[in-house]
Amino acid sequence: MPIGLPVENRSLIQRFIAKPEFGPLVLLLAEIAVFWSINPDFLSPLNISNTLSFTVELGLIALAMTLLMTAGEFDLSVGSVFGFAPVLMWTLFNSGITSLEVAFVIALGVAALIGLANGLFVTRIKISSFLVTLGMLLVVRGVALFISDGFPQRTWSAGQHWLAHVLVGDFYIGPFRIYMSLFWFIGFALLLGYVLTQTKAGNWIQATGGNPGAARARGVNVNRTKVLLFMLSSTMASFAGVISSIRTSAANPNSGAGYELEVIAMVVIGGTALMGGRGTIIGTVLGVFILRVMRNGIVLIGVPGLAYNIFIGAIILGMMTLHSVLERRHQAGT
Amino acid sequence: MTELIRMAGVSKAYGRIQALKDVDFVVNETEIVGLLGDNGAGKSTLIKVLSGAVPATSGEIYVRGKKVSIRSTTDAIANGIETIYQDSALVTQLSIARNLFLGREPVKGPRIFNRLDHAAMEAVTRDLLKRVGISKNIPPSTPIGSLSGGERQAVAIARAMHFESDLIILDEPTNNLGVAETQGVLRFVRNARKSGHSCIFIAHNIHHVFQVVDRIVVMRGGQIVADDINPKQSSVEDVERIITGMSDEELEHALGPNNNH
Numbered sequence: 341m342p343i344g345l346p347v348e349n350r351s352l353i354q355r356f357i358a359k360p361e362f363g364p365l366v367l368l369l370a371e372i373a374v375f376w377s378i379n380p381d382f383l384s385p386l387n388i389s390n391t392l393s394f395t396v397e398l399g400l401i402a403l404a405m406t407l408l409m410t411a412g413e414f415d416l417s418v419g420s421v422f423g424f425a426p427v428l429m430w431t432l433f434n435s436g437i438t439s440l441e442v443a444f445v446i447a448l449g450v451a452a453l454i455g456l457a458n459g460l461f462v463t464r465i466k467i468s469s470f471l472v473t474l475g476m477l478l479v480v481r482g483v484a485l486f487i488s489d490g491f492p493q494r495t496w497s498a499g500q501h502w503l504a505h506v507l508v509g510d511f512y513i514g515p516f517r518i519y520m521s522l523f524w525f526i527g528f529a530l531l532l533g534y535v536l537t538q539t540k541a542g543n544w545i546q547a548t549g550g551n552p553g554a555a556r557a558r559g560v561n562v563n564r565t566k567v568l569l570f571m572l573s574s575t576m577a578s579f580a581g582v583i584s585s586i587r588t589s590a591a592n593p594n595s596g597a598g599y600e601l602e603v604i605a606m607v608v609i610g611g612t613a614l615m616g617g618r619g620t621i622i623g624t625v626l627g628v629f630i631l632r633v634m635r636n637g638i639v640l641i642g643v644p645g646l647a648y649n650i651f652i653g654a655i656i657l658g659m660m661t662l663h664s665v666l667e668r669r670h671q672a673g674t
Numbered sequence: 675m676t677e678l679i680r681m682a683g684v685s686k687a688y689g690r691i692q693a694l695k696d697v698d699f700v701v702n703e704t705e706i707v708g709l710l711g712d713n714g715a716g717k718s719t720l721i722k723v724l725s726g727a728v729p730a731t732s733g734e735i736y737v738r739g740k741k742v743s744i745r746s747t748t749d750a751i752a753n754g755i756e757t758i759y760q761d762s763a764l765v766t767q768l769s770i771a772r773n774l775f776l777g778r779e780p781v782k783g784p785r786i787f788n789r790l791d792h793a794a795m796e797a798v799t800r801d802l803l804k805r806v807g808i809s810k811n812i813p814p815s816t817p818i819g820s821l822s823g824g825e826r827q828a829v830a831i832a833r834a835m836h837f838e839s840d841l842i843i844l845d846e847p848t849n850n851l852g853v854a855e856t857q858g859v860l861r862f863v864r865n866a867r868k869s870g871h872s873c874i875f876i877a878h879n880i881h882h883v884f885q886v887v888d889r890i891v892v893m894r895g896g897q898i899v900a901d902d903i904n905p906k907q908s909s910v911e912d913v914e915r916i917i918t919g920m921s922d923e924e925l926e927h928a929l930g931p932n933n934n935h
Contacts, residue, residue, distance in 0.1 A: 539788040540779040543772050550765035557747045557763050558777030617767035 360611030360618070363662040364626035367609075367655070371630060375637035382640050385515035392518070393587065395632040396525035397580045398599060399625070402606045403525075403532050404576035406624040408569040409607055410536065412549035412616025413462060415570060416473040417454065418577035418603060420480035422596030425451050425578030426585030427484045430493035440501055448578055454480060455574030459567030469570075477600065484593035493591040508587045521583045528576070533621035545569070549616025605652060606631050609659045630655065675702035677739065678872050679724070679755070679841055684733030686719050693719040695896045697733070701841060706863060706873045708887035708905070710880065712917055716896040717876055721843055724874075725757035726750035737840070756839035758830040758847060766819035771795040773818055774802065774833045802832040807858070807865045824855030831862045835869055842866055843874045848882050860886045880910050892916045 356362060375382040401418050408415055429447035432438045438446065454476060461472040509520045536542040547555035548565045556562050577596075585591040610627030612619040631652060639645050679701045686694040694716050701707050711717045722728045724735065726747045735742055737753050744750050750757070757763075764773045772779075775795050782791040799814035806828050818826060827847050834842040844863065848856045863873055863886050877883050883890065883905070890903035890913060900916050 538790055540781055540790060541788060543768070543776060543779055543790065546768055546772075547765045547776050550767040551763070554763040554765055555776065557751075557757075559748045559751065560777050613767070617765065 360620055360663065361623045361626060363659060364610050364623055364630060367659065368626050368630050368633065371633050371637065375633070375641060378641040382637060385517075387636065387640070389517040391632060391636045392522055394584075395628060396519075396521045397584045397587075398603060398606070398632070399525050399628040400521075400528060400580040400583075401573070401577045401599065402603045402610075402624050402628050403528050403621060404569075404573040405603050406607050406610070406612050406619050406621055407532060407536060407545055408566075408573045409604070409612050409614065410549050410616060410619030411545045411566055411569050412552065413469040413566055413570070414473070414604060415455075415458060415469065415573045415577075416600045417458065417476035417480055418573060419596040419599035420477045420484065421451050421454055421574050421577040422581035422584070422599055423593055424480045424484035425581040426495070426591035426595075427488050427493055427593050429582060430495050430585065430591040431487055434493060440503055444503060444582060447582060448575055451574040451578030452571045455571035456567060458574065459563075459570035462570070463563035463566050473600075481593075481597075488591075488593045490593060492593070493585075495585050495589050495591050504586050507583050519587065521587070524579075524583070529621055529625055536619060536621055541565075546617060546619070549613075550618070602631060602652075605656055609656060611663060675705065677701075678703045678705075678737070680736040680739075681720070681724065682734045682736065684720070684723060684730045684735070686723055686728065687731045693896055694723070694730070697893075697896075697898055699891065699898060699901070701872050701874060703840075703872055704867055704870055705889065706867055706875055706887045708883035708890040709874055709876045709893065710883060710890060710913065710917055711893035715893040715917075717893050718845070719896075720893065721757065721845060721874070721876065724750070725755060725843060727757075751837070751839070754838065754840035755843065756834035756837070756841070757843040757845065758827065758834065759845050764818045764826055764830060767817060769815045769817055770803070770812070770821070770829055771799040771814035773829060774799055774836065778837065798836065799832075802836050803828070805865065805869065806832040806835065807861050822855060823851050824858045827851075827859045828862050831866055835866055835871060839871065841872045841874065843876075845876050846878065847875070848877055848879060856882060880913055884910060894919055 372382075381387060401422065405415060405418065425447040428450060429440075429443040432443040432446060433440050437443075458469070458472055458476055461467050462469045505520070507520060507524070510517055512518070536545060544555065544560045544565050547558070547560055548562045552562045581596060584595065606627040607619075607624050608614055608627070609630055610620060610623030610625070612623060634651050634655065635648055638648060638651060643651075677700055679699075681697060681699040684694055684697045684699070685692070697716070697720060699720065709717050709720070719728070723730045724744070726744045726749045729745055735744055737755075742749075742753050744753060744755070747757070765776065768776070771792070772795070775798075780791040780794050781787075781789055782794075783789045796814040803812060803814075808825065808828050812821070812825070818829065821829065827844075831842060831844075847859050847863075851859065860882065863875060866873060875883060875887055887905055890900070890905055890908070891898060892900040892903065892913065894917065899919070903913060903916070
């Protein structure tokens with residue numbers, strides 16, 4: 341019975357290289373080195389502060405998407421929910437219907453219901469998540485445009501509200517301007533990383549994506565796992581949308597367009613399997629920074645911003661090739 | 675011998691097709707039963723009913739004399755019946771330890787943290803791999819995807835043994851396996867019996883069945899046509915005749931003059 345070299349017999353370096361996070365880590369370090377060598381301002385406190393502030397908003401969605409994709413599904417409606425949730429929240433608040441806190445809870449609750457609908461369509465009516473969430477993308481974006489008449493909602497009234505401070509309040513650590521959203525991102529990364537790798541739920545999520553039939557046969561509630569992850573994905577997108585609306589002082593019904601594909605790219609570049617069964621939160625954090633550093637860096641070194649997608653496409657192709665090679669080496673036990 | 679499982683008068687119809695007709699089938703404790711039959715004979719349906727994959731149209735199932743209702747795979751597992759299919763029903767991306775405990779993971783610490791007890795899982799896995807007969811030192815953290823076909827079957831058998839399944843059903847466990855791996859799986863099955871488990875062994879290769887079972891049951895046309903064939907007192911040819919329902923001459927003619935059975 342041939343079998344590869346037992347994992348325990350490999351050296352520490354071999355094990356590190358075999359990890360799915362190794363490729364993304366090398367890429368991120370290379371990216372930073374290249375941009376920094378061309379333009380030393382790349383690592384200036386101002387640039388780091390600016391990059392971090394909007395990186396974590398997409399990052400929050402990517403964290404939840406990692407769990408959903410590990411369970412073998414994905415959600416194309418997150419960009420629309422990102423735009424819709426703050427529009428709903430600020431419309432409720434600005435029209436005097438509710439307080440800001442209640443509007444915030446309603447926005448998250450409605451997003452969770454959107455996720456519930458996605459999950460039920462996928463698990464009960466057995467439509468692929470690609471089609472279900474594509475439909476939901478249009479429905480949610482349409483609703484956001486309809487209730488706002490296509491105009492952004494004003495959000496500057498949040499200025500001194502405690503919720504704004506808790507979500508996106510900023511302060512300085514030395515020369516670095518840090519937003520509270522960074523701590524939300526770190527907190528959720530730790531929490532979801534723990535869930536995925538250390539808990540019973542994480543084992544169920546991986547089994548759900550890896551072999552749903554086998555998982556079901558062992559008593560894992562595959563459908564409930566997927567539905568809850570769709571709800572998490574939508575809720576996290578709405579949370580990120582609200583944070584973004586307060587930071588930019590605008591709840592634009594069109595914001596978040598195209599985020600869904602960028603988020604999926606972040607997750608896949610980080611090493612999570614597109615078809616499910618294997619996911620990594622550390623990899624996703626690296627994937628988030630790879631794409632955001634790229635977006636920021638190519639502008640700083642003078643490459644036309646319109647060329648951004650060329651680099652992203654090349655990175656995805658490169659990373660997929662690397663993952664495929666590493667996976668085959670891993671299977672062969674070398 | 676003490677009776678473990680009894681299926682009494684079990685029938686199953688798919689629309690107008692009668693896949694099982696009033697079948698009575700018994701497995702005793704620590705007995706390995708070979709279930710044989712041609713394609714469409716009904717053995718897969720019989721196993722599906724017993725493992726909860728499909729419900730019977732009529733009939734009853736008893737476990738140790740007590741009537742039970744098996745409507746799902748979880749019902750079957752709860753009644754001590756574990757089925758190992760050709761693909762072993764394992765998750766290739768997960769480690770051996772995580773697969774072994776999937777659905778029944780031990781947790782430690784406060785309940786709210788739901789934290790896996792990795793140390794306990796790995797210790798039990800090491801012990802089980804040894805018990806099932808894998809002599810090599812395979813770490814419990816090895817992903818199933820890097821195991822050979824025979825080793826995957828061993829993991830599935832180990833899982834059934836650990837969770838005290840009384841009856842382990844092996845559906846074509848030696849398909850697509852090499853000679854050495856097949857012998858390994860047959861050894862795992864014998865070890866399972868030594869540990870007090872019963873098995874139903876289904877294989878197209880009659881020679882494999884003859885090597886490991888205590889009793890052979892043959893199905894044809896949705897019915898059991900022989901249920902007490904002793905492999906030590908019968909030949910492969912005898913069993914083939916019963917499976918096909920052909921006479922000596924017909925069987926010889928069908929196999930051709932140069933067959934070397």
